[in-house]
Amino acid sequence: MTKAYLLDGKAIAEETLGRVARETAALRARGVTPGLATVLVGEDPASQSYVASKGKAARACGFHSVQHTLPTTTDELDLLALVESLNADPTIHGILVQLPLPKTMNAARVLELIDPRKDVDGFHPVNVGLLSVGEMDRAIVPCTPAGSMIMLDKACAALGRTLAGAEAVVIGRSNIVGKPMAQLLLQRHCTVTIAHSRTRDLAAVARRADVLVAAVGQPEMVRGDWVKPGAIVIDVGINRVAGEGLDASGKPKTRLVGDVAYAEAAEVAGAITPVPGGVGRMTVAMLMANTLEAARRAAPAGE
Numbered sequence: 293m294t295k296a297y298l299l300d301g302k303a304i305a306e307e308t309l310g311r312v313a314r315e316t317a318a319l320r321a322r323g324v325t326p327g328l329a330t331v332l333v334g335e336d337p338a339s340q341s342y343v344a345s346k347g348k349a350a351r352a353c354g355f356h357s358v359q360h361t362l363p364t365t366t367d368e369l370d371l372l373a374l375v376e377s378l379n380a381d382p383t384i385h386g387i388l389v390q391l392p393l394p395k396t397m398n399a400a401r402v403l404e405l406i407d408p409r410k411d412v413d414g415f416h417p418v419n420v421g422l423l424s425v426g427e428m429d430r431a432i433v434p435c436t437p438a439g440s441m442i443m444l445d446k447a448c449a450a451l452g453r454t455l456a457g458a459e460a461v462v463i464g465r466s467n468i469v470g471k472p473m474a475q476l477l478l479q480r481h482c483t484v485t486i487a488h489s490r491t492r493d494l495a496a497v498a499r500r501a502d503v504l505v506a507a508v509g510q511p512e513m514v515r516g517d518w519v520k521p522g523a524i525v526i527d528v529g530i531n532r533v534a535g536e537g538l539d540a541s542g543k544p545k546t547r548l549v550g551d552v553a554y555a556e557a558a559e560v561a562g563a564i565t566p567v568p569g570g571v572g573r574m575t576v577a578m579l580m581a582n583t584l585e586a587a588r589r590a591a592p593a594g595e
């Protein structure tokens with residue numbers, strides 16, 4: 293049995309981050325330093341660790357990086373005021389409000405207040421619209437789907453495939469992953485199916501896919517026999533599940549798994565992304581790429 297080509301998210305992300313760092317140096321030579329502000333409300337440990345890794349990547353790229361941490365009890369109006377002050381701050385080109393926000397807050401209202409030109413997550417309705425009409429010079433594309441497309445291009449190059457005409461199935465229809473992913477695949481001329489929790493016979497739908505994207509949030513839901521032989525499998529899922537034994541502080545160990553049963557799927561797929569070390573790495577890298585691009589668009593035209 294041939295084993296799938298492993299799409300190494302860490303290595304591909306490093307490539308992207310290297311390019312961003314080089315281009316940032318060039319932009320700084322013109323007097324512009326990309327600035328990224330992250331906003332975290334509450335103390336969710338997973339969110340804290342994501343935000344920390346974003347700050348670290350920003351500094352490694354040579355960005356100006358600021359982090360705002362607000363207590364869970366923050367008044368929504370105070371968060372809105374912070375967003376407005378970041379909108380008005382010329383040293384900040386990218387604003388990321390970490391999701392999920394506390395349930396007491398209206399997340400849509402917060403996201404819609406972010407200046408679309410600084411919306412490096414690509415979640416603002418203006419960016420959603422620009423993506424859907426294909427205005428890619430002005431749109432900011434959500435990081436996870438954008439990173440997934442880069443990995444798909446690597447897979448196509450390695451396997452000698454092309455996306456045009458391919459059957460693509462995206463499992464998941466969220467605004468942050470599933471829908472924008474489907475838009476990008478459509479732009480690349482795939483025949484796109486979006487599946488979700490009401491889809492009948494999901495396994496059969498998945499088996500049609502030359503390109504299968506799982507963005508579900510269900511640990512290892514996609515089994516090996518859901519994968520068409522030779523398909524390219526992009527596993528977006530990040531699920532923390534119980535591991536074996538105890539950690540150093542005596543708490544039960546946990547581990548990360550994707551939405552795809554990796555070992556089974558890797559026996560059948562043509563190429564596959566691992567979890568961890570897959571799409572998650574690319575998400576952080578694309579956030580840096582989006583921030584650099586936002587800074588460039590804000591900078592006066594250079595020679």
Ligand SMILES: NC(=O)C1=CN([C@@H]2O[C@H](COP(=O)(O)OP(=O)(O)OC[C@H]3O[C@@H](n4cnc5c(N)ncnc54)[C@H](OP(=O)(O)O)[C@@H]3O)[C@@H](O)[C@H]2O)C=CC1
Nearest residue numbers: 436464465466469488489507508509528529530571572575
């Ligand atoms: N790698 C990365 O950088 C990132 C990873 N993630 C991870 O990706 C996953 C998806 O995230 P996100 O899109 O935000 O999640 P959401 O919970 O917003 O959306 C999940 C989607 O999956 C569908 N779904 C849920 N259960 C099933 C099922 N049993 N069968 C079929 N469809 C199902 C839902 O359907 P319905 O609409 O009908 O409810 C929904 O459309 C999560 O594991 C998340 O942690 C997210 C962002 C970034």
Ligand SMILES: Nc1nc(=O)c2c([nH]1)NC[C@@H]1CN(c3ccc(C(=O)N[C@@H](CCC(=O)O)C(=O)O)cc3)C=[N+]21
Nearest residue numbers: 342388389390391392413530568569570572573575576
């Ligand atoms: N406004 C906003 N924008 C986001 O982009 C956003 C968000 N909110 N909320 C949560 C999700 C999730 N997300 C991830 C980022 C990095 C990894 C990542 O780096 N994962 C590593 C491992 C991480 C670990 O070990 O915990 C990996 O897959 O190898 C994963 C998931 C961004 N999100």
